[in-house]
Amino acid sequence: MPEIAERSLLLRQISLFRHLSDEQIVEVAQHFDDFVLPQGQTLYEEGSEARNFYVIHQGAVRLWRYRNNREEEVAYLEEGDHFGEEELFFTTPRTATVTAARDATILFLDKDNFAWLVDRHPDIANDLQVFAQSYKQARQLQFDWLSSDEVIYLINIRHWFHLVRDLLVPLGIVLLSGIFWLMATFAPTQGVLAIGLVLGSAVLLIGIVAIIWQILDWRNDYFIITSQRVTWLERVILTSASRHEAPLAAIQSVNVRTSQVGRILRYGDVVVRTLTGSIVMTDVPNPTRMKTQIEQLMLRVRRKSEQAKEFAMRNALRDSLGLENGPTIEEEEEELHAPEIVIPEPTVERHSGLFRIFKVREVEGNTITYHRHWFVLFASLWLPVAFVVAIFVLSAYLVWTASAAGTFSLPSPLVILLFAITFILVPAGIIAYRYVDWRNDIYRVTADSVIDRDKKPLGTEVSKSAPLQNVLSLENRREGIIGILFNFGTVTINVGDTSLEFRTVHNPTQVQQDIFLRIEALKQAAKEAREGRDRERMVDAIRSYHELMNGGQPDPETDTESG
Numbered sequence: 001m002p003e004i005a006e007r008s009l010l011l012r013q014i015s016l017f018r019h020l021s022d023e024q025i026v027e028v029a030q031h032f033d034d035f036v037l038p039q040g041q042t043l044y045e046e047g048s049e050a051r052n053f054y055v056i057h058q059g060a061v062r063l064w065r066y067r068n069n070r071e072e073e074v075a076y077l078e079e080g081d082h083f084g085e086e087e088l089f090f091t092t093p094r095t096a097t098v099t100a101a102r103d104a105t106i107l108f109l110d111k112d113n114f115a116w117l118v119d120r121h122p123d124i125a126n127d128l129q130v131f132a133q134s135y136k137q138a139r140q141l142q143f144d145w146l147s148s149d150e151v152i153y154l155i156n157i158r159h160w161f162h163l164v165r166d167l168l169v170p171l172g173i174v175l176l177s178g179i180f181w182l183m184a185t186f187a188p189t190q191g192v193l194a195i196g197l198v199l200g201s202a203v204l205l206i207g208i209v210a211i212i213w214q215i216l217d218w219r220n221d222y223f224i225i226t227s228q229r230v231t232w233l234e235r236v237i238l239t240s241a242s243r244h245e246a247p248l249a250a251i252q253s254v255n256v257r258t259s260q261v262g263r264i265l266r267y268g269d270v271v272v273r274t275l276t277g278s279i280v281m282t283d284v285p286n287p288t289r290m291k292t293q294i295e296q297l298m299l300r301v302r303r304k305s306e307q308a309k310e311f312a313m314r315n316a317l318r319d320s321l322g323l324e325n326g327p328t329i330e331e332e333e334e335e336l337h338a339p340e341i342v343i344p345e346p347t348v349e350r351h352s353g354l355f356r357i358f359k360v361r362e363v364e365g366n367t368i369t370y371h372r373h374w375f376v377l378f379a380s381l382w383l384p385v386a387f388v389v390a391i392f393v394l395s396a397y398l399v400w401t402a403s404a405a406g407t408f409s410l411p412s413p414l415v416i417l418l419f420a421i422t423f424i425l426v427p428a429g430i431i432a433y434r435y436v437d438w439r440n441d442i443y444r445v446t447a448d449s450v451i452d453r454d455k456k457p458l459g460t461e462v463s464k465s466a467p468l469q470n471v472l473s474l475e476n477r478r479e480g481i482i483g484i485l486f487n488f489g490t491v492t493i494n495v496g497d498t499s500l501e502f503r504t505v506h507n508p509t510q511v512q513q514d515i516f517l518r519i520e521a522l523k524q525a526a527k528e529a530r531e532g533r534d535r536e537r538m539v540d541a542i543r544s545y546h547e548l549m550n551g552g553q554p555d556p557e558t559d560t561e562s563g
Contacts, residue, residue, distance in 0.1 A: 059104025
């Protein structure tokens with residue numbers, strides 16, 4: 001069992017206790033008890049009473065629920081992670097079952113000691129409440145871009161002072177409506193009074209709508225930290241939506257910027273920098289908490305990477321020297337819980353009959369082809385289609401009225417031919433041209449590149465491409481109420497000093513995710529190849545040394561005589 005010194009060292013490394021002094025850390029450590037949970041054993045079950053708060057000292061646990069007749073993994077937690085605070089704060093039954101994924105040594109606080117902790121250290125209580133609220137929000141929001149084994153640690157919205165600043169103008173509009181009403185009370189006539197009241201009411205309505213808009217807009221932006229990335233979801237109601245993210249393994253530094261007001265009210269900007277750019281998350285509440293949490297997870301990712309290298313090197317040496325085999329790749333991944341980044345099998349959209357001609361996403365092998373959203377096609381076709389329909393309706397009406405009056409006579413063949421060419425074949429040709437033009441404007445994501453091809457029917461073809469390894473950053477946005485309602489937008493792929501744009505594609509978030517996964521898979525493959533070459537060189541050197549130490553060195557005298 002860990003001693004107080006070991007517990008203190010662990011707690012010091014957890015972002016939750018970052019601000020405590022050494023004496024306070026020791027005091028907190030003394031309130032914890034510990035126990036060992038063997039692999040496969042259940043700590044508690046979903047729906048049971050919440051009694052303790054837990055911190056993992058060694059090993060790992062799985063949080064899972066039973067849904068639709070199968071186990072659904074909620075989270076995989078390991079050394080330094082804490083859990084159990086949500087149900088204690090919200091006084092609810094356990095939301096998931098916890099089982100040891102590996103032999104685990106777990107520290108815990110019972111209800112009384114947990115109450116002591118949150119009472120003695122209000123900052124810790126506030127952080128724990130934010131974490132608990134994040135877990136609850138993660139279950140409610142159900143982000144579709146998360147990987148199957150990805151865990152959300154923290155969800156933040158902007159600080160309330162950001163909302164206050166944005167509400168100044170709407171509140172000014174509401175105040176203006178009061179001025180109109182006040183002026184109306186001194187109106188010389190009933191007509192002026194009515195005009196003043198109507199204007200005041202209209203301005204008040206505008207102000208109220210603006211206030212509601214700003215509140216909803218404030219609540220629609222999320223700053224999210226997961227076990228794999230840092231993400232900023234930005235949504236403007238009925239206008240646009242975008243997602244900016246940085247993988248933890250790619251982050252180079254995390255900085256905090258605050259103003260004097262921000263330091264007083266405890267908010268600021270968190271700047272996450274990678275080799276390819278940066279994400280600036282503005283007006284984050286308690287930015288130091290977010291910074292520390294990101295840095296803790298960054299260290300974990302790097303530690304796992306180093307451990308994976310050691311595993312691979314050890315097994316390569318064993319194999320080279322003919323020693324007993326070490327852990328298998330599967331056992332290593334289970335130990336590190338660092339699964340290889342793979343490209344998930346793309347979802348194939350099923351279409352039948354006529355709807356096949358409107359497919360906007362096609363999967364063939366490892367290549368995904370995107371077409372512009374069908375709304376773009378319909379927007380370009382509605383006028384010629386409406387023209388043809390109007391001509392048919394008008395023609396039918398004229399024939400019907402002429403027949404009813406007994407004056408109908410069949411036109412000459414020349415008139416019929418001219419009518420067909422002018423009012424049917426020409427619009428039909430325009431419709432066919434625009435459809436082919438829509439189908440020819442394609443975007444492709446392959447295993448190693450992105451391609452933007454624009455081919456005009458009977459005209460020029462412009463094709464732009466870029467290797468995935470040169471992509472610096474990805475952005476997606478949906479603009480306008482139509483883009484929000486029909487879920488289409490633009491994905492921008494920044495490559496050096498230029499960029500490629502996948503314009504008006506369906507579900508731009510999914511398109512960005514497709515590209516992101518391929519970039520990560522490509523980086524992972526390059527990294528593994530590089531590490532493999534390094535291992536081979538190291539193994540060759542050690543094998544040569546081993547042979548020399550075991551008498552494999554050529555005899556100098558024999559070598560001299562033969563010379």
